[in-house]
Amino acid sequence: MNEATSVLSVMGYATELPWLWAGLTAYVLATLIAVMGMMRIRIGATTVGTMTQASPRAHEKFVLLMVVLGVALLTVAIAERWMRLGHGPFVNLFELLMSQLWSLGLVFAVVYWRVPLLRPSAVVALPMMWVLGGWVLALQPVDTALPPTYHNDWLWAHVGLGKFFLAFCLVGTGLAGVILLRNTQRFAAWFRHVPADAVLDALAWRFMLLAFIFHSLMLTAGAVWAQDAWGRYWAWDALETSSFLNWLMLGASIHARLTYRIPIRVGAIAIIGVFVFAFITYFGTPFYSTAAHKGVI
Amino acid sequence: MIRALGSIRLALVGMLLLAIGAALSYDNPVDTPVWVLVAPLAFLAVNLLAAIATNPRINRRGGLLVFHLGLLAIIVLAGIGRLTHLDAQLEITEGTAFSPSDLTHMAKGPWHSGALEQLAFVQGSFTVDYSPGMVRGLTHSTVLLPDDRQGWQTKVVGDDRPLILEGYRFYTTFNKGFAPVLTWTPDGGGEALSGTIHMPSYPLFEYKQDSSWTPPNEKGGGKEIKFWLRLKTGLREDAAWVLDGKTATGVLVVNVDDRRVELEPGQSVHVPGGVLRYERLTTWMGYKVFYDPTLHWLFGAAIMAVLGLGTHFWRKSGASLQIAPARVKDAPEVPRASSPDTAAGRSV
Numbered sequence: 001m002n003e004a005t006s007v008l009s010v011m012g013y014a015t016e017l018p019w020l021w022a023g024l025t026a027y028v029l030a031t032l033i034a035v036m037g038m039m040r041i042r043i044g045a046t047t048v049g050t051m052t053q054a055s056p057r058a059h060e061k062f063v064l065l066m067v068v069l070g071v072a073l074l075t076v077a078i079a080e081r082w083m084r085l086g087h088g089p090f091v092n093l094f095e096l097l098m099s100q101l102w103s104l105g106l107v108f109a110v111v112y113w114r115v116p117l118l119r120p121s122a123v124v125a126l127p128m129m130w131v132l133g134g135w136v137l138a139l140q141p142v143d144t145a146l147p148p149t150y151h152n153d154w155l156w157a158h159v160g161l162g163k164f165f166l167a168f169c170l171v172g173t174g175l176a177g178v179i180l181l182r183n184t185q186r187f188a189a190w191f192r193h194v195p196a197d198a199v200l201d202a203l204a205w206r207f208m209l210l211a212f213i214f215h216s217l218m219l220t221a222g223a224v225w226a227q228d229a230w231g232r233y234w235a236w237d238a239l240e241t242s243s244f245l246n247w248l249m250l251g252a253s254i255h256a257r258l259t260y261r262i263p264i265r266v267g268a269i270a271i272i273g274v275f276v277f278a279f280i281t282y283f284g285t286p287f288y289s290t291a292a293h294k295g296v297i
Numbered sequence: 298m299i300r301a302l303g304s305i306r307l308a309l310v311g312m313l314l315l316a317i318g319a320a321l322s323y324d325n326p327v328d329t330p331v332w333v334l335v336a337p338l339a340f341l342a343v344n345l346l347a348a349i350a351t352n353p354r355i356n357r358r359g360g361l362l363v364f365h366l367g368l369l370a371i372i373v374l375a376g377i378g379r380l381t382h383l384d385a386q387l388e389i390t391e392g393t394a395f396s397p398s399d400l401t402h403m404a405k406g407p408w409h410s411g412a413l414e415q416l417a418f419v420q421g422s423f424t425v426d427y428s429p430g431m432v433r434g435l436t437h438s439t440v441l442l443p444d445d446r447q448g449w450q451t452k453v454v455g456d457d458r459p460l461i462l463e464g465y466r467f468y469t470t471f472n473k474g475f476a477p478v479l480t481w482t483p484d485g486g487g488e489a490l491s492g493t494i495h496m497p498s499y500p501l502f503e504y505k506q507d508s509s510w511t512p513p514n515e516k517g518g519g520k521e522i523k524f525w526l527r528l529k530t531g532l533r534e535d536a537a538w539v540l541d542g543k544t545a546t547g548v549l550v551v552n553v554d555d556r557r558v559e560l561e562p563g564q565s566v567h568v569p570g571g572v573l574r575y576e577r578l579t580t581w582m583g584y585k586v587f588y589d590p591t592l593h594w595l596f597g598a599a600i601m602a603v604l605g606l607g608t609h610f611w612r613k614s615g616a617s618l619q620i621a622p623a624r625v626k627d628a629p630e631v632p633r634a635s636s637p638d639t640a641a642g643r644s645v
């Protein structure tokens with residue numbers, strides 16, 4: 001079988017793909033609506049009077065609707081694949097990206113709905129989905145088999161807690177992005193209606209503390225699973241080392257912020273740094289490690 | 298003095314040193330000393346203890362106190378764990394009893410004092426499921442354990458379900474294979490010897506099922522015998538199959554000098570120095586053995602720590618994440634759009 005036919009046979013099987021595309025489209029629309037909403041505010045801020053017609057937040061419910069629609073479509077995509085393969089999206093990078101797109105969207109939607117203060121940060125947070133979305137589309141949706149050590153309930157705890165960690169990190173990053181963007185000339189007007197930097201800063205770090213709690217739980221659940229799966233709870237493999245460093249980095253940032261009067265913008269950069277590190281841990285580590293953490297052998 | 302020892306600045310230094318130690322420990326390079334981790338952890342433990350004792354920002358806030366105590370407990374327990382642990386590997390032949398002398402690659406802490414000698418089990422047969430493409434699935438390894446009535450009870454273990462005896466955990470590994478049972482009767486009526494030869498791990502070394510053995514010779518200089526096992530196990534690369542020692546068969550190819558003889562189970566061959574009989578084919582299972590009495594305590598300390606931090610977070614934030622800007626100290630005034638809908642009071 002040459003490469004073209006093998007790809008075709010893969011695509012023929014992968015009934016989840018149309019749903020995945022549809023879900024990503026909804027995310028793209030959500031981003032565009034969010035950006036257009038902010039641009040309207042900017043125009044409103046410069047041309048007095050335009051704002052009186054519609055609330056500057058009128059677009060927010062459409063953003064939420066699109067994210068929720070995206071999550072619903074991705075749910076179908078994941079369910080399709082799950083039913084075909086008989087196991088959840090836990091094994092290869094295609095599955096990991098797809099499930100992260102789902103969980104990041106889900107948590108972000110809930111937070112967006114419950115915490116109106118951070119809604120403007122959607123213009124920073126949602127484009128992150130594009131990165132994951134573009135990446136997942138570039139991968140082959142090849143079938144996977146569940147490794148023997150994945151038949152373990154701790155998998156659910158470990159993966160689920162990790163999803164919350166990354167999602168709260170994303171929320172913090174969105175707010176940090178707003179803090180940095182609004183202090184540039186180009187974007188200052190977009191965020192005129194957003195409360196002071198100090199408010200965003202406090203909120204962002206609150207989410208980072210929440211992220212830290214979930215990271216700690218993820219490490220604990222991962223250690224229990226590793227003990228079951230590989231007969232040791234800790235062994236400094238690529239993912240363990242990377243995620244421990246990520247945890248320390250967040251812990252140290254939290255302490256540094258409490259100890260020194262760190263400027264808000266530097267704090268925002270630290271939050272983004274933690275998120276980037278987490279991103280590399282989650283999606284980059286499988287590239288430079290062929291070692292244990294897949295448990296496939 | 299103690300106050301200074303418990304400063305957060307020192308904690309930051311400790312965290313940085315720990316990060317460096319963790320990075321150096323990546324993949325456990327043989328030339329990285331354990332001190333790169335032990336030293337920063339000990340430093341952090343002292344720092345943490347001093348902070349807990351003197352800093353009201355920790356010890357007056359219940360949740361935060363529990364969290365930092367939990368961290369301290371984890372450091373101490375992990376240290377005790379390393380001092381008392383045992384790690385080893387075991388290859389055990391089907392039908393034989395466990396003996397501590399069979400453990401290989403053993404590493405243990407200086408305070409290890411477990412009851413290794415009291416462990417008793419007999420290895421039974423095993424099966425391993427494979428999915429198409431030779432992807433390994435579940436292992437079902439049967440072991441026999443002495444029961445209260447001088448009999449035996451069977452138990453099936455495998456993968457993430459270890460055999461746990463007196464705190465020692467036996468985990469099956471991908472390392473398992475076949476073992477021809479041989480009897481050696483020396484010429485001239487010496488005592489016959491019986492034993493097994495563990496062939497390399499199967500199916501990983503499917504094409505390399507060979508080994509060698511040199512029979513004992515009173516005069517010294519026995520002739521090395523080379524073995525090669527030709528197996529029929531039903532192995533399929535393109536379909537699901539089950540590796541099962543009970544249904545597998547194997548022809549033993551024996552090479553001595555330039556002679557090559559194929560033996561079916563039950564057949565013998567006369568080679569220089571004696572008669573070699575291939576009795577039957579059996580299997581061996583490879584286990585990873587792990588002992589650490591702190592495991593459950595570590596888990597408890599971690600959960601306690603997170604619960605403490607969760608309480609601290611809850612108290613600090615209230616049940617929701619809505620915060621009023623008025624409560625945020627030092628919030629600088631920034632111009633806001635005048636629409637009432639966008640006023641900060643409304644949006645928080």
Ligand code: HEM
Pocket residue numbers: 209212251252254255258303304305306308312341344345348349352354355361365368606609
């Ligand atoms: C790697 C180990 C450590 C981690 C992960 C950690 C984590 C944390 C976290 C998450 C908080 C809560 C921050 C907040 O309320 O926003 C905190 C607070 C605090 N930690 Fe640690 N900690 C560690 C080690 C230490 C050490 C060694 C000290 C001792 C000097 C220390 C002293 C403090 C203090 C004084 C606070 C309270 C600060 C305040 O709210 O005013 N921590 N720590």
